[in-house]
Amino acid sequence: MIKAILFDLDNTLLDFNKGEYDALKVIYDDLNIPYNEDTINLFIKHSGYCWGELEKNKMSLNECKRNRWIYFFNDLNIKDIDIDEITDKFSNELSKGHYLVNNALETLERLSKKYKIYIITNGVSFIQHRRIKESKIEPFINGMYISEEIGYFKPNKEYFDYVLNDIGLSNKEVIVIGDSLTSDILGANSSNIDSILFDNNDIFKNYGGKRVTNLLEIFNYL
Numbered sequence: 001m002i003k004a005i006l007f008d009l010d011n012t013l014l015d016f017n018k019g020e021y022d023a024l025k026v027i028y029d030d031l032n033i034p035y036n037e038d039t040i041n042l043f044i045k046h047s048g049y050c051w052g053e054l055e056k057n058k059m060s061l062n063e064c065k066r067n068r069w070i071y072f073f074n075d076l077n078i079k080d081i082d083i084d085e086i087t088d089k090f091s092n093e094l095s096k097g098h099y100l101v102n103n104a105l106e107t108l109e110r111l112s113k114k115y116k117i118y119i120i121t122n123g124v125s126f127i128q129h130r131r132i133k134e135s136k137i138e139p140f141i142n143g144m145y146i147s148e149e150i151g152y153f154k155p156n157k158e159y160f161d162y163v164l165n166d167i168g169l170s171n172k173e174v175i176v177i178g179d180s181l182t183s184d185i186l187g188a189n190s191s192n193i194d195s196i197l198f199d200n201n202d203i204f205k206n207y208g209g210k211r212v213t214n215l216l217e218i219f220n221y222l
Helices: 016-031 037-055 061-075 083-094 104-111 125-135 157-167 181-190 215-220
Strands: 004-007 116-121 143-146 174-178 194-198
Touching: 016 037, 016 083, 037 061, 037 181, 061 083, 083 125, 104 215, 116 125, 116 157, 125 143, 143 157, 157 181, 174 181, 181 194
Parallel strands: 004 116, 004 174, 116 143, 174 194
Antiparallel strands: none
16 A cells, blocks of 8 residues: 655656756856757756766766766866856756646645655755745655765665665555656666656657656546
């Protein structure tokens, strides 16, 4: 019997992409970098690569945050940039982005009446705490497991073992809901935890497991 739901945060409950675009606009404007599809996609490419390396334990969180900017500026041949300053400023701007995914609040409110709800995220601690608080979802959350705080990252089995041990439930008593096949779903599979893929953009049509394109569809499986 499912007693708790382990929710990913970014692009599952909160619209990370929208917040990221806002943050990039601030950085680009400050540095007189054109804010367009090409420059946005260039950063997203490097950021995605770095987060992928982090998930594979090939890059630390600090390296991930810095390296994506190093690669970005190298590609644009921009020199004499204080990477630490840009990294900190970008993180601060990201912390302001607390846009909710469609139906997130209603879904959490309904689920919280029957299940314990926990956040599982690889994000940066102060960014995630601020976004959760300002997005108004905090009252429905029973606990948060932020990788920077617990020392393990999704999809590593150690991350999920830590969470299960801390909440005192078995892998058969929880379900993972997230948007990432390489982080949320792979991590759940590695720990024999049931999962639901949140495919908000309806990309993974051939996915063989539980899949929803709207958060309210979760109730079809619970």
